[in-house]
Amino acid sequence: MTRSPKTLLSLGTVVLGLALVQCKKQDPVPTAAPPPARSAEVSAPSAQAPGALSDVVKARRPQGGEYLGLYLVDKKVGYLFTDLGVIPGREDRVRSINELHFKANVGSRLSERIHREERIYEARPGGRLLAFTIEQRGDGGTQTLVGNVTPSGISVVRKRPGLADETVSLPATKEVVEDADPVRVALLRQANVSGHMLDGTDLGTYPFDVTVQPTEQRLLSGVQVKVGKAVMVSEKEKVPVTSYVAEEGQVLEMEYGQTMKARAEPEAVAKRLDLVEVFGLTRVVLPRLLPEEAKGIPGQVKLVMENLPEKFQQDTYRQKYQAQADGKVLVTLSARAPEPKALKPRPLKDPEGGKNLETSIIIESDNPRIRELAEQLVGPEKDAYTAAKAIVAWVAQNLKKDYGASADRATDVLRQRKGDCTEHSLLTVSLLRAAGIPARRVDGVIYMVNQDGVPALYWHEWVEAFVGEWTQMDPTFDQAVADATHFGVGQEGNAEITPLIGTLKVVEVK
Structure with missing residues (x-):
C-alpha cells in the first residue's frame, strides 16, 4: 500500500470539489481521451552498498498492488489502486504507483475524476525522490506533470492537449523513499515516524506524522485476526487517517474521519460503483426556509x-x-x-x-x-x-x-x-x-x-x-x-x- 493515507486525503479534496457544485450549470461534460502513459524518468544509478534497501521495501505488502473501494457516507464513490516495489533490473530504484478514480452523479449528469501518480526514488535508506509523473483526467481538466528532482529544486513540465508545454521551477522537496508508505514503515519499526510529502495537486511539500497504535482484533473472512493500527496526520489536511493493516501486509481499511472509508476489495468489486447523487448526499437540509x-x-x-x-x-x-x-x-x-x-x-x-x-x-x-x-x-x-x-x-x-x-x-x-x-x-x-x-x-x-x-x-x-x-x-x-x-x-x-x-x-x- 503506497502513500495510501495521503491518497485518501487527496480524495477528500476531490469529494469537496464535487460537493461544491450547486452553483454549476448541469451541462454534459465531453469525455476526455486519456493521455498516453508516460513514465517518470530514472536517473543514473548512485553509489550505494549492495543490498542496502529502505525499510519501505522490506515492509510486507500484497504482490502486484492492491485495490480499495472508497465510500462516502457508506456509498461507493470510487476506488484506489496502489503499488510499490523495486524496479525490475534496477535494484537501486523504487517505483511507487497511486491511482485514484472518483465517479458520482452531480445533479442530472455524471462527473468523473482520475488522478494517477508514479514516483521514482533511490532504494537506499533515506533515498531521495528523483522523478514523478502525475496524470489528471476528467473533472478539473486533463494534464500531465512530469517532474525531475535535484538537490536545489524541481523542474516540472506541464503537458495539456492542444497547448504548448510549460516548464515550472519549484523549490526542493524533503520527501524520501520512506515517505512513500510511512504507515507500513511505522508498523515495521513499531515506532512513530515523521516525514514530508510532495502534494500531487499543488506540488507543495507538507510535513506529516504517523503514530502507531495498539494492535486490534478484526473479523476477516469470518476469522478474528490481529491487525496493526496507525494514525497519520498531514499538516496540509489536518484530518487523522486511521489505517488497519493485517500481519501479512494487506491494508484492510482506512478511516477518514467519520465520513469516508477505504476498504480492501478485489479489483472487480472495487471498480463496481454506486453512482451516488452528490447533491442529495451532501446537502444539509433545513427544517424551514431562512428569513x-x-x-x-x-x-x-x-x-x-x-x-x-x-x-x-x-x-x-x-x-x-x-x-x-x-x-x-x-x-x-x-x-x-x-x-x-x-x-x-x-x-x-x-x-x-x-x-x-x-x-x-x-x-x-x-x-x-x-x-x-x-x-x-x-x-x-x-x-x-x-x-x-x-x-x-x-x-x-x-x-x-x-x-x-x-x-x-x-x-x-x-x-x-x-x-x-x-x-x-x-x-x-x-x-x-x-x-x-x-x-x-x-x-x-x-x-x-x-x-x-x-x-x-x-x-x-x-x-x-x-x-x-x-x-x-x-x-x-x-x-x-x-x-x-x-x-x-x-x-x-x-x-x-x-x-x-x-x-x-x-x-x-x-
Whole structure:
C-alpha cells in the first residue's frame, strides 16, 4: 500500500470539489481521451552498498498492488489502486504507483475524476525522490506533470492537449523513499515516524506524522485476526487517517474521519460503483426556509447545529458560536460591508505573514496574463475595497457558469472564461493577489432552494479579501459582500472540512 493515507486525503479534496457544485450549470461534460502513459524518468544509478534497501521495501505488502473501494457516507464513490516495489533490473530504484478514480452523479449528469501518480526514488535508506509523473483526467481538466528532482529544486513540465508545454521551477522537496508508505514503515519499526510529502495537486511539500497504535482484533473472512493500527496526520489536511493493516501486509481499511472509508476489495468489486447523487448526499437540509433578512446587507440569521466539532467553532467577524444542550451549538451568521474607517490603499501587507499574497502553480498570481488583467481592472484605483469590488464584478460578469469546464489553474480559468464556483473563486483570488490585495478562498455552505423545493445548505466556495479588514465576497453570485446565508468552515479547498459532509445537521432556524 503506497502513500495510501495521503491518497485518501487527496480524495477528500476531490469529494469537496464535487460537493461544491450547486452553483454549476448541469451541462454534459465531453469525455476526455486519456493521455498516453508516460513514465517518470530514472536517473543514473548512485553509489550505494549492495543490498542496502529502505525499510519501505522490506515492509510486507500484497504482490502486484492492491485495490480499495472508497465510500462516502457508506456509498461507493470510487476506488484506489496502489503499488510499490523495486524496479525490475534496477535494484537501486523504487517505483511507487497511486491511482485514484472518483465517479458520482452531480445533479442530472455524471462527473468523473482520475488522478494517477508514479514516483521514482533511490532504494537506499533515506533515498531521495528523483522523478514523478502525475496524470489528471476528467473533472478539473486533463494534464500531465512530469517532474525531475535535484538537490536545489524541481523542474516540472506541464503537458495539456492542444497547448504548448510549460516548464515550472519549484523549490526542493524533503520527501524520501520512506515517505512513500510511512504507515507500513511505522508498523515495521513499531515506532512513530515523521516525514514530508510532495502534494500531487499543488506540488507543495507538507510535513506529516504517523503514530502507531495498539494492535486490534478484526473479523476477516469470518476469522478474528490481529491487525496493526496507525494514525497519520498531514499538516496540509489536518484530518487523522486511521489505517488497519493485517500481519501479512494487506491494508484492510482506512478511516477518514467519520465520513469516508477505504476498504480492501478485489479489483472487480472495487471498480463496481454506486453512482451516488452528490447533491442529495451532501446537502444539509433545513427544517424551514431562512428569513428574508438573512439575504440583506447588513443581514443576520441564527441556526442551531449538530455534529459541528469544536475546532470549527472559532468566533469571527461573521460567525459567532454559543454552546447549547446535548452538544448542539447556536451559530449566528451576519454580513455587513467593511467599515469605511478601516479601509486602506493597496498594496497591502498580509496580516497573516504573506501566505495570502503568495503565488503557486494553482493561484498563478505572478503570471503575466493574470497581472495584466488585474492592472486593467483596477487601473489607478488605490482604495483596496473599491479595487476588489471591480475584480469580483468582472469575474461574475465575464465567466460563464458551466460545470463542464472545470479547471485547476487560474490561467486555465482565464483562458476558458467559464466554470463553477471553484473557478470563479480561484480566478478572483489570483487577480486580487496580483493587485496587491491579500485574499484566500473560503469553503462552506450556502442557502438555496433547489427544484425539489427543499430548503437546504449546499457546499459552495467564495472568497475573502483583506482591504484594511477582512471581508467576504462571492464572485459566483456577484456579491460585493457575501450575505449571511454563507456559512464558512474552511479555506483554500482544504480537505480538512470533508468529514463534515454528510454529518453536519441544522435542527432549528431562529
